[in-house]
Structures are given as C-alpha cells and as structure tokens.
Amino acid sequence: MRHQPLPPVGTFEAWRDAARALLLARVTPEEVSWSMGEVAPDLFARDSPLPDAxxxxxxxxxxxxxxxxxxxxxDPERFARLYTLLWRVQCEKRLIGDRGDPLVAKLNAMAKEVGRDKHKMTAxxxxxxxxxxAAPRRQFAAWFEPTHFIVEPTAPFFAKRFGDMDWSIFxxxxxxxxDGxxxxxxxxxxxxxxxxxxxxxxxxYFRNIxxxxxLMPKAMQSEMPKKYWKNMPEAGLIPELITTAPARARAMAEAMPTIAPARAARVGEAVRQAQALREAGQDAFEVALAGCRRCPLWENATQAVPGEGPLDARLMFVGEQPGDREDLTGRPFVGPAGQLFDETLEGAGIDRDKVYVTNAVKHFKFVPRGKRRLHQNPNRDEIEHCKWWLGLERERVQPxxxxxxxxxxxxxxxxxxRDILKRRGGVEALGDGTPLFxxxxxxxxxxxxxxxRQEEERDRFRADLERLRSLTD
Known part of the structure; x- marks a missing residue:
C-alpha cells in the first residue's frame, strides 16, 4: 500500500499531479491511501517517492x-473516488456521462454540494x-464556517469583488x-x-426587504441555514420578524380594497415598495440601491452609483452608466466626461447644483486590460433591469x-x-407626458x-444645452 499525502493549499493541483504519476506507473486505486494535511496515513501504508512520470x-x-x-x-474518500474514476475512464471513455454509474453519480452529487457551499460562502x-x-486601504475581517474545504477555490471571488481593500476570512x-x-x-x-x-x-435594509x-420559514432556512445565522447581523431580527409576520400580513390584506389576482398582488407589492422608497430620504434610497442584485453587473462593480441633485430639480440629465472614476467615488459624472459636462453646463449658463444628474444603468460595466478597466456598453437586459431605479428617481424628482x-x-x-443623431436636438414626449430632450x-x-471635429462637437453640445435653458426659462 502506498501513502499519498496532499497539502491543504493547492490541493487540486497536487492531487492532479500525483494521480497522473500514479496512473502512468500503473498503480491501481486499491494500492493507494490518500490523505490531506496532517491526517495519519493507513497503518499499512508507506510513503515513497512518486515514480518518474x-x-x-x-x-x-x-x-x-x-x-x-x-x-x-x-468526504475523506474523495481523492480515492476521483482516482478510481480516472483509472476507469482510461478504458471506459464514455463513463463520465453515465449518471447511472454509482461512482459517477456519487461524485456528481459531491460536486453539487461543493458548488452549493461555495454559493453560500459568497452570500x-x-x-x-x-x-x-481613514487608511489608504481599509481593512476588514470575517469568520465563516463552511461545510466543505472551499476557502481556496472561493477566495478569488472575494479578491475580484473586494480588490480595493485589505481583508481576511477565517x-x-x-x-x-x-492585501493585493x-x-x-x-x-x-x-x-x-x-x-x-x-x-x-x-x-x-434587511428589515425593510x-x-x-x-413568509416560508422552511424555504428560508433551506436557502439560509441556521448554522450561518450566528455570524450574520441581520439574523438576530428573524425571530421577531417571523412572530410579527401574521399581524403585518393581515394589516396589508385589510389595506387592500379587494382580493386581487396573483399578478396584481405582485404588482401592488412592487408599487408599495416603490412608494416607500419615494417617501424615504436619500440615505434610505441609496441603501436600497446599494443592495441591488437585479442583474449581474453588481458582481464586478465597486458600488452602485445613485443620482445626485435636489429632489425638486426642474431639469434631469440621464447619462449612460458610471465610468471608472464614478465607480470608485460613488458619484455620477466626476470623470473626464463629467468634467466636460460641467464645463459645458457652465458655458450654457446652467447651474449644476440646481439640476438632477443620474445614469440609466447604476453599475459600471467594464472589461479589465492590465491595470485599466475599459468601459463596455450595457446590453438590453441590463438596461431593462435598471429601468426600475431610473423610474423611481423620475417619480421622486418629477422634473x-x-x-x-x-x-x-x-x-x-x-x-x-435608433437614429439618435437624427433625433438629437429634438423634444419628444414620454409615456407620462414628460418632455424629453x-x-x-x-x-x-x-x-x-x-x-x-471634436471642437465642432463641443460647440454643438453647448448649443444643445443653451437650448435647454431656453426651454426651461
């Protein structure tokens, strides 16, 4: 019997290399005892160098x-199971697709459990x-108790998501x-x-959502098992929220004029949530926006970027999406395009402090190129998912x-x-009658x-904004 130890870090690469060498040496699965870290090997197993591959x-x-x-x-037998499957697929080429095979079925079930555990960790x-x-790079720490050994494969997600700060997960x-x-x-x-x-x-935020x-406690506990609650600040609210849920639900039902169809109920709930955010202060709106998960753009962006300006502004400017600087600062139109926008506003005699400035999409979409992050245009689905926030801003400001x-x-x-350059400089009416320039x-x-040509376009842009001033005077 051969004992094959594996390190707790770099485990997959170490198993892959060891399995390859053992396979080339024709060492059968029954002749190998696997372990990770300081786990004691089998009594009859021996450590010996791997044969030349x-x-x-x-x-x-x-x-x-x-x-x-x-x-x-x-599962302590995971390495042995994988090596057994590796040994078998050398002769049974189509075995990996046979979900009826007990070994294949077992390993697929294990892989699914690991994937679910990784998802729980990111959530x-x-x-x-x-x-x-006030330090140049803020420092954070967290404690988590995963079911499986998922820290190493999940760590790159956090490095990508929180690359602008130092952090530790224990x-x-x-x-x-x-730390970089x-x-x-x-x-x-x-x-x-x-x-x-x-x-x-x-x-x-949790109480409000x-x-x-x-309320479905079993479904909630299936998605958010109790083993994680002790390390989650919002979990302390759950017993109270469950206890008071029936009374709150009855109050909601009594407030309804009639029993609405299921679809109407969903629409009504969305309207009530929007109404609550309309009536809330800007801080509450920004907290809600910061938790937006309506599309995947939040995964790579630093933060959501809300609109900025007085809520009684007569004029609302809607841009496309935050850029690199906006993503880092959390404010709209502060990068190079924002500087040009401010200069042109001033030249046209419009005070930026009196207008509301926002973007159609609230998260920065980009592709990394070395140390740079290059802007990418949002697609139709991303624009559609973000229309809810823009619509809410329009209702709050009512420009x-x-x-x-x-x-x-x-x-x-x-x-x-379509035909944006032909439509440029024109005034259109939106569905609610609000004029759109x-x-x-x-x-x-x-x-x-x-x-x-750039200078010509600058002049045209200033002329557009000067016309705006005449339309609102």
Missing part, C-alpha cells in the same frame, strides 16, 4: 470539471471593519488574507472582532424636462436608441480623434 494522460474535459469541484468535498460572509477607516480549517495578493494560513479559532456601525444599516406576506444623453439613456427612456453623451465627444 513519462508519457501523457488524456481525460475527458467533463472529468476535469468534475474533479475541480469534488476534490474540495469533506453569507459578513465583513467587519478592523482597521482605520474558517476552522483555513484562513485567507488579501491572496495568502493562505491555518486557522483554528474565531478571532475577536470589533463592533461595526455599518451593521445597523444592514439590519435596517422582509416580506411578511410571503419638468428630462435630457437623454447617449444611446443607453435614450433606450432606457423610450425603448429605442435628446443629445449626445460627453464621452462621445471625448472619443473623437480629430481635434477639429
């Missing part, structure tokens, strides 16, 4: 996908601030630390964390005139961006390579 091993792509998930399961890790908020098996690069270390006990004032905001009329700057804004407000986005001007 000569030749190649070819496996189906589906096997590698399965192994990359199942290898992180807590239920709660960071607390541990460093000086678990009973392993800890991961990020990922580092792993052993962890045995939960460290003490300081109180974090932002947890009160999180509790407020809890719907008593749709006398709306300005659509660029194709994304025009599509969000009218449903079509069409012009280009300042970034369109900045992208013009020819300096002469």
């Amino acid at each position: 000569e030749g190649t091993v070819t496996v189906p792509r589906e096997f590698l996908q399965l192994a990359r998930q199942a290898v992180w399961h807590r 239920f890790v709660r960071f607390r601030e541990t460093g000086d908020p 678990t009973p098996d392993l800890s991961v630390h990020f 690069t990922l580092n792993f270390a052993e962890c045995a006990a939960k460290p003490p964390f300081p109180e974090d004032a932002t947890e009160d905001l999180w509790r407020t 809890f719907n008593p009329s749709r 006398e005139l709306i300005v659509a700057m660029g194709g994304t804004a025009l599509e969000s407000l009218t449903g079509s961006r 069409v012009t280009v986005h300042p970034s369109f001007i900045l992208r013009i390579p020819d300096r002469v």
